[in-house]
Amino acid sequence: xxxxxxxxxxxxxxxxxxxxxxxxxxxxxxxxxxxxxxxxxxxxxxxxxxxxxxxxxxxxxxxxxxxxxxxxxxxxxxxxxxxxxxxxxxxxxxxxxxxxxxxxxxxxxxxxxxxxxxxxxxxxxxxxxxxxxxxxxxxxxxxxxxxxxxxxxxxxxxxxxxxxxxxxxxxxxxxxxxxxxxxxxxxxxxxxxxxxxxxxxxxxxxxxxxxxxxxxxxxxxxxxxxxxxxxxxxxxxxxxxxxxxxxxxxxxxxxxxxxxxxxxxxxxxxxxxxxxxxxxxxxxxxxxxxxxxxxxxxxxxxxxxx
Amino acid sequence: xxxxxxxxxxxxxxxxxxxxxxxxxxxxxxxxxxxxxxxxxxxxxxxxxxxxxxxxxxxxxxxxxxxxxxxxxxxxxxxxxxxxxxxxxxxxxxxxxxxxxxxxxxxxxxxxxxxxxxxxxxxxxxxxxxxxxxxxxxxxxxxxxxxxxxxxxxxxxxxxxxxxxxxxxxxxxxxxxxxxxxxxxxxxxxxxxxxxxxxxxxxxxxxxxxxxxxxxxxxxxxxxxxxxxxxxxxxxxxxxxxxxxxxxxx
Numbered sequence: 001x002x003x004x005x006x007x008x009x010x011x012x013x014x015x016x017x018x019x020x021x022x023x024x025x026x027x028x029x030x031x032x033x034x035x036x037x038x039x040x041x042x043x044x045x046x047x048x049x050x051x052x053x054x055x056x057x058x059x060x061x062x063x064x065x066x067x068x069x070x071x072x073x074x075x076x077x078x079x080x081x082x083x084x085x086x087x088x089x090x091x092x093x094x095x096x097x098x099x100x101x102x103x104x105x106x107x108x109x110x111x112x113x114x115x116x117x118x119x120x121x122x123x124x125x126x127x128x129x130x131x132x133x134x135x136x137x138x139x140x141x142x143x144x145x146x147x148x149x150x151x152x153x154x155x156x157x158x159x160x161x162x163x164x165x166x167x168x169x170x171x172x173x174x175x176x177x178x179x180x181x182x183x184x185x186x187x188x189x190x191x192x193x194x195x196x197x198x199x200x201x202x203x204x205x206x207x208x209x210x211x212x213x214x215x216x217x218x219x220x221x222x223x224x225x226x227x228x229x230x231x232x233x234x235x236x237x238x239x240x241x242x243x244x245x246x247x248x249x250x251x252x253x254x255x256x257x258x259x260x261x262x263x264x265x266x267x268x269x270x271x272x273x274x275x276x277x278x279x280x281x282x283x284x285x286x287x288x289x290x291x292x293x294x295x296x297x298x299x300x301x302x303x304x305x306x
Numbered sequence: 307x308x309x310x311x312x313x314x315x316x317x318x319x320x321x322x323x324x325x326x327x328x329x330x331x332x333x334x335x336x337x338x339x340x341x342x343x344x345x346x347x348x349x350x351x352x353x354x355x356x357x358x359x360x361x362x363x364x365x366x367x368x369x370x371x372x373x374x375x376x377x378x379x380x381x382x383x384x385x386x387x388x389x390x391x392x393x394x395x396x397x398x399x400x401x402x403x404x405x406x407x408x409x410x411x412x413x414x415x416x417x418x419x420x421x422x423x424x425x426x427x428x429x430x431x432x433x434x435x436x437x438x439x440x441x442x443x444x445x446x447x448x449x450x451x452x453x454x455x456x457x458x459x460x461x462x463x464x465x466x467x468x469x470x471x472x473x474x475x476x477x478x479x480x481x482x483x484x485x486x487x488x489x490x491x492x493x494x495x496x497x498x499x500x501x502x503x504x505x506x507x508x509x510x511x512x513x514x515x516x517x518x519x520x521x522x523x524x525x526x527x528x529x530x531x532x533x534x535x536x537x538x539x540x541x542x543x544x545x546x547x548x549x550x551x552x553x554x555x556x
Contacts, residue, residue, distance in 0.1 A: 002341065003341065004341065004342040006520040006521075006524045006527070007523070009486065011342060011343050011344070011485035011486075059539070062539055062542040062546070063541075063543060063544075063546035063549075065546065066542075066549070067546055067547075067550030070547070108392045109391065109392055112391045116389070225543075229543075234535075236531050236534050236538060242534070244527075244541060245523065247538065247541075248541060251542060251545045251549075255549035292389040293390070298454065298455055299383045299451065300381070300383075300448065301380070301383065301455065302378050302381075303378065303381060
């Protein structure tokens with residue numbers, strides 16, 4: 001079933017896009033991650049122009065995060081105050097990211113930049129996850145079923161920041177500057193990579209900010225909705241590269257895939273899930289790295305008027 | 307039908323006028339809609355000879371369909387620190403978004419280089435107007451890169467022997483318009499070539515545009531980008547909310 005995408009200006013197989021969304025949705029449901037870091041590279045592999053892939057992926061994440069965020073909201077596991085600070089930072093970061101994005105587009109380096117940033121982030125995070133998952137698995141083998149107790153880390157420079165505020169649901173008394181900076185960093189990545197950034201936000205909230213675990217995922221989803229929404233507006237007004245048809249096709253598949261993913265996850269042990277996710281993340285990084293280092297079939301690429 | 311009518315009228319009226327090309331298209335307007343997968347454009351017509359004197363030798367015809375001209379920057383990838391990144395670039399000021407030429411014979415057999423260059427018959431004869439301080443050899447390399455990229459995207463096409471001529475009077479050719487074609491004002495140019503010289507030409511306009519839903523979305527994204535962005539966010543939120551209702555019930 002071929003369908004013409006009005007903004008990407010190309011004909012795609014709608015079933016392939018829906019299945020792609022479904023596959024990523026399955027992994028999202030299974031691992032509790034947004035999956036933007038898979039959607040964008042897969043769309044680029046398929047032949048969607050990188051700028052359109054990044055922008056439409058952000059739109060798709062907005063929709064995909066709603067059901068999760070609502071579920072956490074009903075259980076009272078969203079820290080709105082913390083989320084608000086993160087969103088404020090995220091919107092600022094998105095503005096900065098947009099300037100970088102446009103500059104790279106003008107230089108003609110946006111495609112390479114997106115790939116390099118992906119390789120670096122996926123490589124580092126995949127590596128860290130792999131290490132963590134393997135350590136846990138080995139520890140479990142040795143000590144039986146008892147997971148090792150995790151100490152809450154106290155990061156001195158974050159504790160030293162001025163103007164502390166109380167975040168009740170997060171169980172924190174810290175300066176809002178720390179979450180503001182974290183939000184800004186993720187906002188930059190959302191614009192350039194088309195990701196929600198949950199895969200950075202969640203570990204950073206736990207290990208850097210020391211938030212109580214119950215509020216982490218809900219608050220992360222809360223901020224993702226607003227920041228990806230803002231990023232959609234930025235891309236729509238600046239680069240005009242949001243393809244609403246593409247985003248909705250991805251969403252249709254993603255929503256269905258996520259349900260199967262959640263069910264599949266209940267049959268697997270969390271340590272093994274984390275190991276599998278780490279391997280998937282690393283596989284995407286390696287695939288992108290190969291693409292960057294092998295001599296391309298065509299050395300010359302064309303760029304239209306900007 | 308119209309062409310045949312003109313042909314008959316031409317044959318009957320005769321006259322001392324020079325040779326005239328009469329052209330028609332299967333569609334003067336190509337609409338890009340949701341199911342657009344490319345189009346097949348039929349270019350056909352008749353040659354009206356002076357006094358209706360149809361020659362013995364088969365005529366040579368070149369049919370050129372070209373799209374709107376736009377500036378294109380060509381960038382060359384080079385290996386820097388192990389990875390391939392864009393380095394040098396050359397800007398070409400007048401690159402047709404689409405260029406297809408169909409001929410009765412290979413282009414180099416039709417006419418000499420000067421004639422094919424003047425009429426821009428053949429991809430190598432396009433005047434792409436490079437704007438650069440680079441050497442001729444460098445510019446040539448970039449031009450070849452541009453042509454190769456356009457060819458592989460199906461946007462530059464040469465089809466020798468794709469024009470069929472019937473009884474030395476009627477001609478026709480099918481031009482494949484790919485799905486990735488840029489929108490805008492196109493033109494079909496038909497040249498009648500005899501003994502290496504262009505003796506008659508005709509031009510017919512074609513409009514390729516998005517229609518219906520595609521046009522609506524495209525115009526909204528370009529002209530009312532903020533409203534379009536908000537609509538995109540709202541659509542995504544709505545889709546997510548509906549999904550959450552469905553999954554809660556399940």
